Every structure is written in C-alpha cells, then in structure tokens.
Amino acid sequence: MEYQRGVQRAPGTKRAKRRDGDVELLRLLWSLALFLGVFLGKQIYPERVMSIGEEVRQVIGATVDMEESLAALGNAVGLHGVELKDIGAFCAEVFGPQAEEISGEEVSVSTFQPTVIGRVGCITDAIERGTPALAPEEEPPAQEAEEASPPPAAAVPAVGTVMIKGEGGSEGLPEGYTADRLSFGGMETVTPVLGHLNSGFGYRDHPVNGKYLFHGGVDISGNAGDPIRAFGDGYVEYIGEDASYGLYLQLDHGMGIKSFYAHCKQICVKKGQTVEAGETVAYIGATGRATGPHLHLELKCGQLRVDPAWYVEFTQS
C-alpha cells in the first residue's frame, strides 16, 4: 500500500518539481530584466528615469524629504533625549501637510542681480514672516533681531535693517528668503573662500530634470583642500553630514546671524568651539551632491536667509 502509493506519486512529484524550477527560473529572469532595465535606463536616459521617479514619488506621497525629517529627529534626540513632542513633530512632518519642494545645489548662472535703491532705515516685517519649514535644521526665533527695532540713531543700523532692496523684492522668493541686503550690525566679516561665483542665490533651471528650482546660497569655486575661513567671530553650532550637503557645519555669530558651509572635504573644528573671524574651520571638498569641489555658503539673519553675494567678495572672470 505504502509502496504503491509511492510509485504512483513519483511522476506527479517530478512534474511538480520541474514546474517549480521553471517558475523559479522565470522569476529570476524577470528580476534580472527589471534590474537591468533600471540600470541601463539610468545610464542611457538619466533624465527620463529621474522624472519617472519623481512622478512615482508624487503619487505615493513621498515628496517629504525623509532625510531632513529623520536628521531633525535625530538631532532632537541628541539635544535632549527621546521626547514625545519630537516624535509628534516628526509624524506631523511625514504624514501632515507637505512642504513645497525646494532644493537645489545646481550649477548655472544667477538669474537676478540685486540693484541699489538706497538705504532704507526701517525694519521690514520680513523678519517675522520667515518660516523654518524649509530649513534642514531648526532655527531659533529671531528674537534678537526683533528686539533691536526701532533702529537706534547710531551710525550702525540694527541687525536685520534693510540696507539695500533686492531687485524685484522678495515676493518671488520662497518663504524665509530675502533678496534684500540686511544689516549685520557692523559685524566684522571675512570672505570664507575667495573664488569665482559658480551659482548664485535665486531660481535657476535644474541641470538634470530641467525644473525651475531655488538655490538658497552661493556656490564658490575653489580647489579641493583650500581652507574655508570663518565668516565672523562666533562658535560652531553644529557639524553634520548628509547625502546632499555632504560634510557641513554652521557657525553662530550671535544676534541671529549664522553662516552655513557645505560639501567640505574635512572639518577642523569641534561642535561648540569658539572661532574667530578668518580662522580656518574646514577645507573645500566635493562631498554630498556636488559636481566638483566648491563651497556652498548660506547666510542667515534671524529666520531669513539672505543672499551671501551682498556680504562676500568674488573673483571676477
């Protein structure tokens, strides 16, 4: 009985096994085809594949920059341990309203040139208007800047005072950015890297997907390993590394003024360390999303990001 059943079942088992093998092979081939498709597609039509990826992200709602949200969460944990409010904020960021997508590290020519209109001795409401929603890091409120109003009659205008109006105002810019030259209250500043302005502050066409995106700083060309000097006196607020900015650091110069340096090859200061204007804080590199060695510099005044071109010098060419 046992033996017979065994004999009868044998051919069926064999057939089933072969079918399993075929399915296995088919699946393997399908996986290979899929992988090759994506791999070759990305090599031959990078733009097309990128835009498909973008569309898929839109549909599944993955437009939130998870990396930024996760980094902010990790940062909060580092500052004061695991707290419910940070987790809540993270959930709100990921599952809540989506921020307008603004990014860009891309190299192209600046589209707007600031023009001098004259000195305006008033504080704009722009300082209160800024939102840190787009900032990759948390910003303290611009209290110092607000408290400084109304401007004293002294020769040095208060921090945040609009000195020169940027062309076209700040209307076209994303929330939290201004084209105006704001006063830094007579702070002694140093050009961190003297180089050619590769890419200015403002909107430009993305060289990969052709989208019109915002660039929140300036890209200054330089050689890998050249020193990056501190924009002013202050202390190292944070140091970090991510896929887009590479190795980066931010200096806090007090009065709400901060400078941010990205794509560094190496950072030679520690978090919390005091630095003097002109002191070497890092070396130029091409870490993160960069096409070559350069310094991506951002300047912040209160909760506003300003055009660094107002405050640093470039070589002409």
Next chain:
Amino acid sequence: MKLGRVEVSRGALLLLAWLLYRRGEGLAAGLFAACLLHELGHIFMLFLMDISVKLIYITAFGAKICLERMMTYPEELVAAAAGPAVNLLLALLWAKRPGGQTFAGINLSLAIFNLLPVGMLDGGRLLSCLLALWMEEGQVWFWRDLLERLLLSALAGLGWGSLLCFGNPALLWMTGWLWMGRRGKNP
C-alpha cells in the same frame, strides 16, 4: 536562496542588489543597517535565552525567525522587545555623533514603528504576551483584536484626514499595509 539556517527571498536579494548599486546613497543603507541590527537584537536575545533557531527567513519586508520550540510568554516578551530596544539604544548613541543624526532618526522611527501594537510587528507580539500574562488565553485574542481594530481605525481616519486635507497619502498607505499584514504572522 538558502545558506545554512538562513534563507533569503528573491525580493530581498533584489533589494540588496539595488542597495549595492546605489552604493549607500540616500537613506537605504542606513535603513538596511538599522533593520539588520534590529533582527540581530532578536537573535542575540534568543541566543542568551538558549533557544535555538531553526531557520531565519529574510524577505524584503523583514526577517522571520523560526524556532526549535515554542517560547513561553515571558521569553517571547523579552525576545520581541530586544529588537526595538537595540534601535532605541542606537538612536541614543548615534544622536550624539557628528553626522549620525539621520541614522539616529532612522533607528528611533523604526523602533516606534515596530512598537505599534499591531499584528506582525514587535509591538503586537508584546501586547499579546502582556495580555496573556494577566488574562486567560481565550480572552487575549478578543482584546488584542479589539485594540488592533481601534488603533488601525484611528490611523485610517487620520490617514484619510491627511489625504483629504493635505493631500498626503503616506499615513493611509502605511495603515493599509499594516491592515493587510495584520494576519501575516502568527505568534
């Protein structure tokens, strides 16, 4: 593909191939490392409790560990808690390291996600073990099911709210995935 007591699904191999192709770009590598360490946490705890592992089946969605014998409730409680505990520990350790914030964030969010008291997740297993410790076996399933339904309904409500108000379907996707996988893994 089978290597000793570890079996890897095709999906996971494909995922691994993609990870290698991307060479650690973006979040994928961090997420992979966090998941790996999470599972190693479970396995290490099982090793400490001298429970031998029959098979570890790795899929693109997580690892399933088959054991030589059934665990008692306290044992399962400890084993299930070990994974999220590892992630929590990593989050606290890496949050202090320069450049480690993203990895810390990944770990913390992974720990919290896994602690959701829903079916296949560690939180679900923890919940059943805790319930089993102070009520009869028959009741455990009733309460667990009820709590799960309540939580998932609340999440689904929030998910729809988020989709309709903000146009963000992420929470709804996640809830749907949890709902589908609710009966996927038996304790």
